[in-house]
Amino acid sequence: MRRSHLIAGIGLLALILYPVINPWQPYPQGVMLIAFLLAIQATSWNIISGYAGYISLGHSMFLGLGSYTAAIIALHTGVNPLWMAPLGGVTAVVIAIVFGSVVLRTRGHAFVIITIALLLSAQIVATNWDGLTNGSDGITLELPFWSSDFQNIPFYYAFLLLLVLTVLFSAWIARTKFGTGLIAIREDEGKAAAIGVNTTVFKILAYGASSFFIGVAGGVYAYYQTFLNPVGAFAILGSVLIVLSALLGGRGSLYGPVIGAFIVSLINEAATVYGGSTQSRVLILGLILVAVVLFLPAGLLPTVQAAWRKRHPVETEYTDQTGALSHQPVAIVRDRLPSASSGPAGSLSSAGSLSSAGSLSSAGSLSSAGPLSSSAPLSSAGPLSSSAPLLEVRGVTKRFGGLVAVDNADLTVERGSITALIGPNGSGKTTLFNLITGNMPLDSGTITFNGKRIDKLAPWTRGHLGLGRTFQVTRLFKDMTVLQNVVAPLPDGRLRTMFADAVSGAEAARARDLLGIVGLARFADQRAGDLSYGQQKLVELAQVLMLSPELILLDEPAGGVNPSLLGRLTGVIRELNQAGVTFLVVEHNIPLVLDLCDPVHVFARGTCIASGPPALIREDPVVLDAYLGDDWRPQDAHAQ
């Protein structure tokens, strides 16, 4: 990255000096400033479509909105449109946020089509709102007040300045938790919500942020052109050029859209000049688009960077299944948990059990007894003295069409327990997890967490309240590093938290501590997708711990995990439980469940048919029937 910044800095210096060295050449200056304009648009587009993964094919709408705003105000007030350009940015942001709050409810192809519809609607409004826009006759502005001898130079520097600001803005976003959240949304929106990312607000803000500098540039562009009409201002080809630039250069990277925009602008200009007709450029650009999609799906910059990394490999550690075990035995976990002297009653004794001074019913929360590291409380757990259950599910039902996946189910999770939820395949366990964490809405019933009704709350709000979960199949953000994955969760929805540095000192230290607890600290800087499946499960646990959860829902933690790593996993669960974290575990590995959990709830056909300590559950004929007999029905449980 440092090398990229250096090259970008040298390139910028050359661009600043170019008109000084070559002041009397308006044509190349004009070509360059149009390239800057396209780069501003592609870099802005990258925020919503590259970082967050919501592809907009109507982004040139914001250029038109900025142009019209500056032109209309200039026309009515007599002020130079250049000074009105920032208002073009404000208009773009307002429109983006208002419409974004509606259209961002869609995703995939639907979102792409709606953004095109928005662009065309803007064109229709501009054509028909004669009183404001002068309709299809368009608006003619005064010529620039400076000499035509160096007419392009002020525009050249204005667009270059805007481009620098846009790139800095985009780089800043990428460094914040907001940026990490956008990438999390792109990679797995459901997972992002589960780790506290308010996906609705993030997407709307990203759409707004992606429009501002385009709107400002639109104001400057109106003055550069001195004429604008609806067809030119809201042209679909403009949007296609933006998308092509970002795809060619490298969507999601910082400098990729800029590089792509420079290339596309030059090809566009060459095709227009040498291609015989302006239509030939459409054909040429279309062919380039096809070639990029087929042969350069990641874009130029990421492909070059990958080739560079291949030629200059960095020594990385081999991440075998047992790599974590061999270097960080479970015992190290104890060292990182609060010692008896580090906090009030309720700390762990050196033996790893509760000291006599504190029990699960002591007034102080174990989590508040002391952080895992000096900076980080393990859990935001409320007072453990409360005798009320931590989680209560009452009469919850969820239907998928005619299938009743969860049928009037009740479930209680006591504070400080490791509660199991077992049952045959398809009995509704994962669906119940999804209902508890808010990944899907329930049809009826109530869910109370820590005395508060949560069944109507968004998944991220439940996360902020202290409800964490892991998934049946790990859902790490595979292209982020292990450390970035662990710092990705957001503990609250405050703007201050959102715009804090993604990997800041104290937080990074806390994340490394948590990785130490699961025995993977030395893999912090490796790509998460390169870890073994079992290691990814452990990273996911560390990730959830960043939210300081009171209750962690583990969906099949042992599934697909090498037996050697399984010992570490259960060891970590026990240690965390002793430090105050409550667990609800869905698991098919029955020996593991009976060893680790108490109580055990048994689910069949969407409802709880038996509950009790493992010794009783092991012997229960109803449970054996539910697992073994296909013809079993819930009423059989009552008949026994």
Ligand SMILES: Nc1ncnc2c1ncn2[C@@H]1O[C@H](COP(=O)(O)OP(=O)(O)OP(=O)(O)O)[C@@H](O)[C@H]1O
């Ligand atoms: N999104 C969905 N749409 C339709 N049906 C679904 C959906 N999710 C789950 N189901 C159905 O609901 C029932 C319960 O599924 P669920 O995944 O909750 O069971 P489970 O007990 O977790 O199973 P397993 O142990 O195999 O993971 C199944 O019949 C499943 O096919």
